[in-house]
Amino acid sequence: MAASLNQAQTDKEKQRAAAQALRWVSDGMLVGLGSGSTAAYFIQLLGDALRAGQLRVQATATSLASEALARSVGIALVEPRRGLRFDLTVDGADEIAPQLALVKGGGGALLREKVLATASDYLLIITDSSKLVPQLGRFPLPLEVVPFALPWVLDAVAQLGGAPTVRIDQKNAPQPALSDQGNLLVDCHFNSIPDPAGLAVQLQAIPGIVEHGLFLGLARAAIVAQGEELLVLRPDVEPTDAADFTKLP
Numbered sequence: 001m002a003a004s005l006n007q008a009q010t011d012k013e014k015q016r017a018a019a020q021a022l023r024w025v026s027d028g029m030l031v032g033l034g035s036g037s038t039a040a041y042f043i044q045l046l047g048d049a050l051r052a053g054q055l056r057v058q059a060t061a062t063s064l065a066s067e068a069l070a071r072s073v074g075i076a077l078v079e080p081r082r083g084l085r086f087d088l089t090v091d092g093a094d095e096i097a098p099q100l101a102l103v104k105g106g107g108g109a110l111l112r113e114k115v116l117a118t119a120s121d122y123l124l125i126i127t128d129s130s131k132l133v134p135q136l137g138r139f140p141l142p143l144e145v146v147p148f149a150l151p152w153v154l155d156a157v158a159q160l161g162g163a164p165t166v167r168i169d170q171k172n173a174p175q176p177a178l179s180d181q182g183n184l185l186v187d188c189h190f191n192s193i194p195d196p197a198g199l200a201v202q203l204q205a206i207p208g209i210v211e212h213g214l215f216l217g218l219a220r221a222a223i224v225a226q227g228e229e230l231l232v233l234r235p236d237v238e239p240t241d242a243a244d245f246t247k248l249p
């Protein structure tokens with residue numbers, strides 16, 4: 001695992017991962033745009049490439065913030081519709097464990113992120129090295145929860161050992177943070193998640209949880225910047241130097 005980095009080093013890694021991801025975008029693709037700071041770097045670079053006439057793509061974003069950024073950099077957006085599938089979705093992550101098991105939703109966009117990941121032929125994750133973990137659970141697992149169901153969801157998650165807390169809107173404390181869909185966000189402090197698939201089944205069975213932040217079996221590859229290295233991680237494949245790839249592996 002990487003030594004801890006300062007903010008400037010982390011930002012540099014995020015930018016390098018995002019720049020590599022741009023090399024995997026082909027002309028004419030329909031692209032899903034992720035959320036968070038690493039995805040924002042990618043959206044900006046994609047906008048640069050479009051304005052320079054190097055690429056033509058259309059996109060859909062996983063959050064209102066990413067949608068606004070995409071518009072501002074000149075990316076043509078398509079609305080959700082039946083039959084719509086994405087060639088590639090590029091998104092960040094809060095944790096990456098072996099086999100590309102992920103925790104996502106630190107930015108509260110987990111529902112739309114999972115919708116687009118599932119509607120994509122290729123989910124590519126881009127992160128700095130701090131996101132690599134041997135096991136999921138150190139980062140609090142986010143849930144999107146229907147407000148009416150909150151008390152019972154908190155009881156049920158506490159019984160699973162998740163030590164749930166309702167996320168606060170930092171700009172409007174002590175008001176709770178709301179997702180783009182107007183739902184509440186609950187962060188679950190499991191500390192370690194030895195059986196992510198089993199936990200996902202248990203969470204899906206709790207009424208009122210609209211979505212959880214475990215992304216299992218969805219990512220096809222992750223580009224992880226680690227200092228000067230750029231690694232491509234894939235399930236069941238040894239990490240590879242990103243320089244070996246100029247298109248989707």
Ligand SMILES: O=C(CO)[C@H](O)[C@H](O)COP(=O)(O)O
Nearest residue numbers: 036037038092105106107109
């Ligand atoms: O899941 C997410 C948002 O819901 C983000 O992808 C995740 O929080 C990573 O963010 P960042 O790139 O800022 O580290």
